[in-house]
Amino acid sequence: MAIPPLIRVGTDFESEYPGAEALATECFANLWRTAELLMGLHNRDTMDRHQLSPSAREVLAVVEGAGEPLEPKVIAERLMVTTGSMTSLLDNLEKRGLVRRLPHPHDRRRLLIDITPEARLIVDELLPALHARERDVIGDALTFTEQRALLRYLAKLQQAAIQARSAPAPQGDGRRRTARPATAKGPQS
Amino acid sequence: MAIPPLIRVGTDFESEYPGAEALATECFANLWRTAELLMGLHNRDTMDRHQLSPSAREVLAVVEGAGEPLEPKVIAERLMVTTGSMTSLLDNLEKRGLVRRLPHPHDRRRLLIDITPEARLIVDELLPALHARERDVIGDALTFTEQRALLRYLAKLQQAAIQARSAPAPQGDGRRRTARPATAKGPQS
DNA sequence: TATTGTTATACTCTATAACTATA
DNA sequence: TATAGTTATAGAGTATAACAATA
Numbered sequence: 351m352a353i354p355p356l357i358r359v360g361t362d363f364e365s366e367y368p369g370a371e372a373l374a375t376e377c378f379a380n381l382w383r384t385a386e387l388l389m390g391l392h393n394r395d396t397m398d399r400h401q402l403s404p405s406a407r408e409v410l411a412v413v414e415g416a417g418e419p420l421e422p423k424v425i426a427e428r429l430m431v432t433t434g435s436m437t438s439l440l441d442n443l444e445k446r447g448l449v450r451r452l453p454h455p456h457d458r459r460r461l462l463i464d465i466t467p468e469a470r471l472i473v474d475e476l477l478p479a480l481h482a483r484e485r486d487v488i489g490d491a492l493t494f495t496e497q498r499a500l501l502r503y504l505a506k507l508q509q510a511a512i513q514a515r516s517a518p519a520p521q522g523d524g525r526r527r528t529a530r531p532a533t534a535k536g537p538q539s
Numbered sequence: 540m541a542i543p544p545l546i547r548v549g550t551d552f553e554s555e556y557p558g559a560e561a562l563a564t565e566c567f568a569n570l571w572r573t574a575e576l577l578m579g580l581h582n583r584d585t586m587d588r589h590q591l592s593p594s595a596r597e598v599l600a601v602v603e604g605a606g607e608p609l610e611p612k613v614i615a616e617r618l619m620v621t622t623g624s625m626t627s628l629l630d631n632l633e634k635r636g637l638v639r640r641l642p643h644p645h646d647r648r649r650l651l652i653d654i655t656p657e658a659r660l661i662v663d664e665l666l667p668a669l670h671a672r673e674r675d676v677i678g679d680a681l682t683f684t685e686q687r688a689l690l691r692y693l694a695k696l697q698q699a700a701i702q703a704r705s706a707p708a709p710q711g712d713g714r715r716r717t718a719r720p721a722t723a724k725g726p727q728s
Numbered sequence: 729t730a731t732t733g734t735t736a737t738a739c740t741c742t743a744t745a746a747c748t749a750t751a
Numbered sequence: 752t753a754t755a756g757t758t759a760t761a762g763a764g765t766a767t768a769a770c771a772a773t774a
Contacts, residue, residue: 355701356694370670373686374677378577380693385574387700388567403740423755435742437757442740459750459755481559483703488563491699496692497562503681503689504569505545510680511576512544514672592763611733624765626734631763648732648773 356380381507388487392480399479400472405429407476409439410448410465414473419452419462448472545569570696577676581669588668589661594618596665598628599637599654603662608641608651637661 357379363372396407412428413420426436440463443449448469454460465473488497546568552561585596601617602609615625629652632638637658643649654662677686
């Protein structure tokens with residue numbers, strides 16, 4: 351397999367980066383890679399089966415999941431994009447006949463976005479398959495007990511990350527000492 | 540806090556999606572969100588401090604980490620992008636004076652990409668700060684024992700994800716039964 | 729013929745800022 | 752004045768396919 355099962359950092363990592371810890375960096379790198387690999391499965395399936403981009407899928411999933419039409423601004427907040435970006439996403443989806451812009455009953459500035467029956471067909475086919483995939487892949491790797499432990503760790507990491515977001519910029523305490531040698535590729539653990 | 544600490548799926552999830560499991564979906568969703576939050580810290584720092592996009596940072600880190608100039612194709616493989624995309628990334632970095640295209644000594648089809656002293660200054664300032672951030676955020680959330688357990692889980696998940704990549708498309712076994720209620724108000728059957 | 733890298737083209741995603749219509 | 756959404760513009764990132772140079 352071209353892809354190794356885990357990213358490792360060199361044995362000299364902690365002397366190269368004083369103030370860092372190899373274990374934390376390995377957690378970080380592998381958390382990202384694992385997430386990318388898993389989400390990549392969903393994205394590929396979504397594109398192959400329905401020619402939907404990840405963001406387009408998210409829009410449909412959010413509206414369908416809400417069970418009722420939503421204002422563009424609300425969808426934009428869920429996806430964490432600007433209203434300008436949302437207009438563009440909705441334009442594409444509307445062109446494909448997957449969403450409709452409806453007038454808001456009480457405020458003529460606003461819209462309500464609903465998904466069309468065609469979109470509903472797509473979502474009703476796609477989401478169960480994606481969730482089944484999640485069950486298969488994650489259940490293949492981890493026991494329920496491990497999944498619950500993972501979830502606890504992720505909750506703690508999210509809290510720490512959210513706190514760090516509003517914290518000051520990271521301190522570049524440790525200064526790198528040597529160029530990282532090219533030959534240090536074999537982690538001997 | 541606007542952002543809840545953990546994504547949860549509804550209690551009726553497993554009846555909506557037969558063949559799925561709420562626990563696996565929560566693992567999947569939170570793995571993604573955690574990774575995004577953590578990587579978002581790095582991306583924001585990198586952009587704020589050095590106006591470098593994530594991909595541009597990766598190119599510099601890969602070349603600097605190798606300790607010697609690398610061929611574009613090698614960098615492209617590490618970043619998992621095509622050589623066409625790599626040309627574009629290198630164009631941007633070269634315009635900013637951060638990389639140089641050197642002739643390959645033995646093969647005139649090839650190039651060797653080296654980073655300039657300016658880029659080295661950036662990388663030597665940035666990477667230690669990012670690694671220190673990793674230590675702080677992850678160390679704040681998890682004990683070393685927990686970090687090691689997390690790493691074990693991630694290794695297993697990566698293996699499962701890599702296997703799934705070459706497996707057939709997911710089976711949409713379970714058919715969605717009802718529209719997902721937004722606020723437990725009755726979706727009629 | 730096969731490989732490396734470039735070019736040309738196109739598309740998605742995203743942002744910002746100016747703008748319109750409405751509140 | 753403030754808000755919702757659009758438009759115009761811009762730029763990054765990515766891909767594919769055709770291509771040139773070289774092996």
